[in-house]
Amino acid sequence: MLQKRVIVCLDVKDGKTTKGVRFKGNIEVGDPVEMAAEYYRQGVDELVFYDITASAEKRGIMIDVVRRVARQIFIPFSVGGGLSSLDDMRAVILAGAEKVSLNSQAVKNPQIIQEGARLFGNQCIVLGMDAARDDRMPSGYRVYINGGRTSTDLDALEWARRAVQLGAGEIVLNSIDADGTREGYEIPLTRMVSNAVDVPVVASGGAGKPEHLVEVLSQGCADAALIASMVHIQGYTIEGIKKDLLQAGLPVRMD
């Protein structure tokens, strides 16, 4: 039986993880490679690295992070943030990333999804989408870009369908309303999109305790749940979270 994935997201700026992070052990705080290795050891199913480096000249640092991660972590991981061309995508893929995540750039230039899928395969192209509640939109959710700062005319459900048609092989669906609240994922949004597309949907934003993952992976119909601060800050372990998922009757990978 296909298992529900637990995915950890790491925001990386200038080669360092940005959120204030402290493990119980003596791992150096803030090194994305060491953090990734620790989560890998704990049994995480997949990793997402989001490059929030502001300046283009520092982008090479991220490639080095990807290369170092690939050498010691043998699970899929994706890289997103600032990828605006096929060359950018190729660079992170050749450095060892399994997938690339396109967000604002895909809205501005949808063709990049198609071109990326043709060149690297659909399984390689992840659509990252930031959506917020908006009653004026047909689905009730509007798409935002530039880290949630800029609104667009796109309806979330329509955009999800279109991106899959163009060749996106997976959707990471981030709720702006839920993000950072630690009060749970946006269930109606996740369920709506997951049931409307044939590709896996990864729920993102709002996780604060294991019950939230249980909820979005069952009622929310998500294929995977993305977490960050639960493990970076709140002190949950991947093993502990997965045990709770298993106890709730969800299929998860336990070694």
Add this chain to the structure above:
Amino acid sequence: MARVGIVDYDAGNLKSVETALEYLQADFVISSDPEVLERTEKLIFPGVGEAKAAMERLKHYRLDDFIREYYKAGRNILGICLGAQIVLSSSEENGTQCLDLISGTARRFPGGQGLKVPHMGWNSVKVDMESRLFEDIPNGSSFYFVHSYYPDPDEGECRIASTNYGFEFCSALRQGSLHAVQFHPEKSGKWGLQLLHNYLSKIGPDCTIGGE
């Protein structure tokens, strides 16, 4: 450890196979040149993407006949993902004639009933037939899959492992010196690395029980 050839025919990214073999300290070469690959002790035949285009590229590099001869000579091959489909007679993907090393067909998942296609993520692999490839790996361990087609060999004795996605499909197969896995061992954590290690060190002419 054996010198390993990774077959490069522009079918997807070989980086993860490469880093996994580096991690395992294997002595390997990546090449699309039959003459280079001829001088290896065993092959890894990876690949993602579309079957027809992949077959065309194999022919372009003259790798189709090379792989057939390599197999006929009883030398070891490990197919991965698309590599586990192309070794069959044909694929339903664009009606493609494949290498025909193992009699069978790569079939498309029917989908429906909430089962998305591609089958993507971690799934449990149940070993049906004792094999050195799965030695020291607990039965039922999970491996990482990304695929829309699955191998369906004609002969039951080719199936060494199965996985459930709405029904039981063959996720690992073997015939003679050819092993093939539908999942990605190079992306499947410690058990994936163990499987690659098994292929490198426990299967082959230098091992006590050849291929068994």
